[in-house]
Amino acid sequence: MSPDQFKADPDSDVLIIDTKKEENRFSRFELIRWWDQKLLQNANILVIGAGALGNEIIKNLALTGIGNILLVDFDQIEPSNLSRSILFRESDRGRYKADVAAERAREIFPDINIRSLSVNVVTDFGIGAFFWADVILGGLDNREARLAINQNSLRCGKTWIDGAIEGLSGIARVFGPDGPCYECTMSEVDWKVLNARKSCTLLTREEMMSGKTPTTPTIASLIAAVQCQEAIKLLHGLEVITGRGFFFEGLSFYQDIITYKRKAECFSHERYTPVVELDAEARKLTLGEALKIIRKDLGEFAIMELRHEVLTGFSCSECGVDVEYHSSLGRVSDADAVCPDCGKQRFPIMSHQFDGSEPWPDMTLAKFGIPDFDVFIGSDGERQIYYLLNGDRQRILGPLVSKVQP
Ligand SMILES: [Zn+2]
Ligand SMILES: [Zn+2]
Structure with a gap:
């Protein structure tokens, strides 16, 4: 559909509303021709990160009726999270982000099957959950965790959808098991930053994981929404921006679809089989x-x-x-x-x-x-x-x- 064809009422993409039919929670979704609520009810999604992006991701997945979610994040809620996290309240301070986000998801959608784990995804999280997941969504703020998720997703032959935000700008990227991956997109500067932080004793993980990035709830909402829509499309077998990234720069309103190339020398493309x-x-x-x-x-x-x-x-x-x-x-x-x-x-x-x-x-x-x-x-x-x-x-x-x- 081109922009001038778009109008906010039923057109060729939706069904005609049967006014006699009784409405349920998901009735309006089911007016979209290709939408299959049962499929979403049976979907397994691994969400890594319960910060600003993770809150928006969990909110969207709960609202759309995703049935099964494993949410992983090892951080606790601090005051600065409260301005960017729709699922957190003042009284949640000090509690684990993953636990609170899972509780709130159940309030939004009582039939959701959501489990929270408060572990470090780089060092203390087995790869088994990546085999279990249909798709992986990342709401992270550091390269090391992205790299670990990227490797594990590829090893299990799964697509992962990354979100990254800073200021009023952000990017949502889809990495499939066969195309260019996150590591393929890493520049020399990315590696320098990563290695410089690792070089000292290899033990300063805690510091590495707690990068303080300026972000806002508005850009988190926008980028997480794109991630979730791509995940829903992927689950339905529709075409998604695999190997590409949707970039949005909020100050100038510049936006673009970036196409990545697979690097021949990239180490991340190992598949675990058999x-x-x-x-x-x-x-x-x-x-x-x-x-x-x-x-x-x-x-x-x-x-x-x-x-x-x-x-x-x-x-x-x-x-x-x-x-x-x-x-x-x-x-x-x-x-x-x-x-x-x-x-x-x-x-x-x-x-x-x-x-x-x-x-x-x-x-x-x-x-x-x-x-x-x-x-x-x-x-x-x-x-x-x-x-x-x-x-x-x-x-x-x-x-x-x-x-x-x-
Ligand atoms: Zn790669
Ligand atoms: Zn000594």
Whole structure:
């Protein structure tokens, strides 16, 4: 439809209203020819970020009757959030954003199946939920989290829709599993910023995650609306702006559709296949047991790989001493890295490959910093098998596990 054809009353895109038909909550949507409320009721959406964009995303999804949402955000509500977050109230200060947003979504749409998780999506969130989701929506304010979501979405063959806002401007971008991805769009400056923040000790994650960007509720509303409309279209199999971005500059009213190119040297385009669903939990399965499973499938020389590095110890260059230390990187602070003997900052020792020679065969995967419902990889150098810790499914998805309504 061209702009001069647009009028705010029924035209070729909508059905004629049957005035005798009784109206329900979603009656007006169903006047749109291609709209399928049942399809939305059965949809699984993973929303990451419950800040300014996330509030608008959750509000829109609840209003449109999306049935199943997993919402992930590890922040708590601060006074500055109250001016940009429709779902938060003064009395919510100090509570987890994800929990409050989920509660308010249930008030908007009581039939919604929404679950909140207050974890760090980069370090403490398994990839299993990306397999579960039909589409992923991001409302984030930092490159590191975007990069992690991008990689996980591509690994699972899923589309993710990113939103970014600053001042009165913003962009909504759709990244499909086969086209250009978020990493393909990253400039040298983006990498410099990311690496500069990572370079010191690799442990200043908390600081990295708390970028303070000037944003307004108006631009959050506009960009989140585009993200949600694209998600709804995608769920219906309609064409969306995959590999492109809708850019809007509010001060000058400049807008554009940006087309991205896939970079040949981009590292993010790895697909996790084949996936073997194991009836095992990260909190119970040991490194030794995991290696046994891998070697049964791939032979005695196969090794275990992880999808990201984990901390296995600290090294003090001053004292010349290495000590063992196991934790998720998301739960390690600079204070933990201080050497108890000399008081200097120690360097983290990281690993993402295990061949059974390590002295921890009885340590659980969780102790290594592997989150619930995650994947570990078996590799014999040529073939890879991706093992999903499916025993954690219920713990992460809760009521979302049995999602399909009759
Ligand atoms: Zn890429
Ligand atoms: Zn020392």
